[in-house]
Amino acid sequence: MTVFNGKGVYGAIALGKISVFKRREAEVRRVHIEDPEAEKARLTAAKEKALAQLQEIYDKALREVGEANAQIFEIHMMMIEDDDYNESIESIIDTQSVNAEYAVAVTADNFAEMFSSMEDAYMQARSADVKDISNRIIACLSDDGALDNGSDEKVIICADDLAPSETVLLDKDKVLAFVTAHGSSNSHTAILARNMNIPAVIGAGKAFLEAIKDGMYAAVDGYTGEVFLEPDEETRARLDKKKSDDEAKKKLLQELKGKENVTLDGTKINIFANIGGVDNIGAVLANDAGGIGLFRSEFLYLESEDYPTEDQQFAAYKKVLESMAGKKVIIRTLDIGADKQVDYFGLAKEDNPALGFRAIRICLTRPGIFKTQLRALYRASAFGSLGIMFPMITSVSELEKIQSICNEVKAELMADGIAFSESVELGIMIETPAAAVISDRLAPMVDFFSVGTNDLTQYTLACDRQNAALEPFVDTHHEAILRLIELSAKNAHANGAWIGICGELAADTSLTETFLRMGIDELSVSPSFVLSVRDAVRRTDLSK
Numbered sequence: 321m322t323v324f325n326g327k328g329v330y331g332a333i334a335l336g337k338i339s340v341f342k343r344r345e346a347e348v349r350r351v352h353i354e355d356p357e358a359e360k361a362r363l364t365a366a367k368e369k370a371l372a373q374l375q376e377i378y379d380k381a382l383r384e385v386g387e388a389n390a391q392i393f394e395i396h397m398m399m400i401e402d403d404d405y406n407e408s409i410e411s412i413i414d415t416q417s418v419n420a421e422y423a424v425a426v427t428a429d430n431f432a433e434m435f436s437s438m439e440d441a442y443m444q445a446r447s448a449d450v451k452d453i454s455n456r457i458i459a460c461l462s463d464d465g466a467l468d469n470g471s472d473e474k475v476i477i478c479a480d481d482l483a484p485s486e487t488v489l490l491d492k493d494k495v496l497a498f499v500t501a502h503g504s505s506n507s508h509t510a511i512l513a514r515n516m517n518i519p520a521v522i523g524a525g526k527a528f529l530e531a532i533k534d535g536m537y538a539a540v541d542g543y544t545g546e547v548f549l550e551p552d553e554e555t556r557a558r559l560d561k562k563k564s565d566d567e568a569k570k571k572l573l574q575e576l577k578g579k580e581n582v583t584l585d586g587t588k589i590n591i592f593a594n595i596g597g598v599d600n601i602g603a604v605l606a607n608d609a610g611g612i613g614l615f616r617s618e619f620l621y622l623e624s625e626d627y628p629t630e631d632q633q634f635a636a637y638k639k640v641l642e643s644m645a646g647k648k649v650i651i652r653t654l655d656i657g658a659d660k661q662v663d664y665f666g667l668a669k670e671d672n673p674a675l676g677f678r679a680i681r682i683c684l685t686r687p688g689i690f691k692t693q694l695r696a697l698y699r700a701s702a703f704g705s706l707g708i709m710f711p712m713i714t715s716v717s718e719l720e721k722i723q724s725i726c727n728e729v730k731a732e733l734m735a736d737g738i739a740f741s742e743s744v745e746l747g748i749m750i751e752t753p754a755a756a757v758i759s760d761r762l763a764p765m766v767d768f769f770s771v772g773t774n775d776l777t778q779y780t781l782a783c784d785r786q787n788a789a790l791e792p793f794v795d796t797h798h799e800a801i802l803r804l805i806e807l808s809a810k811n812a813h814a815n816g817a818w819i820g821i822c823g824e825l826a827a828d829t830s831l832t833e834t835f836l837r838m839g840i841d842e843l844s845v846s847p848s849f850v851l852s853v854r855d856a857v858r859r860t861d862l863s864k
């Protein structure tokens with residue numbers, strides 16, 4: 321047995337035979353041509369064919385994984401028509417008198433390299449997209465458009481990497497799981513795996529690729545990211561059991577849909593979901609969350625190549641509010657900096673980014689960016705029940721500045737005759753020890769607190785959350801953290817505010833009773849944890 325470690329991108333277990341993904345890649349040779357115009361005409365015909373194929377893939381994705389996830393194929397269609405991309409191909413044909421296949425391949429390499437060398441993880445992941453569309457055009461040039469997973473049996477698909485279009489074309493009835501040697505968890509392939517509910521591990525490494533052969537037996541643990549090649553009896557039995565326990569648990573949890581989040585002695589709590597974008601709404605609804613407790617709006621900025629405009633943001637926020645049909649939606653204002661860097665902000669490199677220029681500090685220093693977001697949020701507030709939450713607060717004066725900017729934005733909208741709701745709730749994240757310690761001063765100024773335990777842990781224990789070497793020192797149940805949460809809850813309630821928790825700790829069911837006893841009003845967790853937290857709440861008895 322050999323064990324390989326990657327990143328689990330969808331939590332589920334699979335055991336079965338491996339099928340190595342066969343990609344019919346046309347071999348590209350450099351051929352001298354006499355007539356560049358004829359070559360460009362061939363290119364145009366191939367692009368039209370590729371566009372027609374992508375339209376079909378888009379339609380399939382739309383049916384199977386929804387509009388938001390299908391969008392990547394619309395982007396692929398746009399990439400095929402991108403001016404820079406096409407100018408590069410045509411200029412190689414013209415200046416070097418070479419065949420279209422070669423010109424596309426060279427352009428693909430250049431663009432892919434350019435994307436991979438960018439610092440932004442999202443842009444790096446676009447390198448796979450440009451290769452994907454280029455391979456499709458090359459296949460169409462050689463009249464071999466179809467891509468094939470090469471297997472009829474239900475198998476574990478293994479590949480160096482899978483392009484988004486290849487992932488969506490996998491027949492879900494024939495795929496037990498997939499494992500790739502390369503690829504990032506930020507890629508659309510990973511996002512699609514999550515949405516297609518396929519157990520998947522990404523980035524199992526080059527050695528994995530060298531070790532596998534068609535027909536080998538493997539066990540894939542999408543929770544831990546482990547892949548066991550030819551597992552021994554004991555591992556096989558352990559994973560078989562984990563798989564059936566997992567399936568039984570998921571089935572049992574489904575029965576909790578539509579049930580209340582109420583303890584045995586009658587205490588009720590809200591269980592909301594955390595999202596990173598409009599894409600995740602399907603999962604929120606499927607898991608029966610009562611609202612959205614944290615929409616990390618920075619993903620709109622991270623996914624964009626320039627500042628998202630007021631209208632673009634408005635459209636995204638409105639869509640989330642409308643999809644939640646009157647249920648509470650809490651949108652957090654921009655939280656970039658530290659581990660989330662966006663090139664076009666041009667932020668200076670810092671020696672200590674976690675303690676640096678991030679989140680509200682950027683918004684208060686660049687009020688233009690902040691006001692654009694707030695205008696979009698207030699405009700969207702007319703379409704549902706909105707809460708706006710501010711990250712990384714440390715002082716009363718920050719909150720005073722925020723309140724005054726919110727008032728300016730509302731006055732401007734009023735003067736422009738633009739509708740907004742008068743009942744938008746304003747809240748802050750309690751994610752610095754400073755905010756927790758002065759929560760008695762902050763609580764009278766807000767409608768709610770939401771505890772960001774990820775950062776609160778980092779700052780309280782002085783352990784950089786990005787530094788894996790510090791894991792032995794990170795005690796997420798540390799008394800200091802629990803005391804800060806308890807203090808914040810006491811001060812929130814004493815001042816008529818409610819308090820939730822939206823960091824990862826909210827999903828830790830070994831603490832559900834502790835949080836309920838502190839009087840926490842809301843727990844906001846990843847959509848897939850909503851039902852397990854509901855289960856924990858319903859088993860708790862606070863009367864004892």
Ligand code: PEP
Pocket residue numbers: 614616655751771772773774775776822823824
């Ligand atoms: C947190 O810090 O707990 C939190 C929810 O915010 P993020 O993880 O986005 O920093």
Ligand code: MG
Pocket residue numbers: 711751772774775
């Ligand atoms: Mg945080």
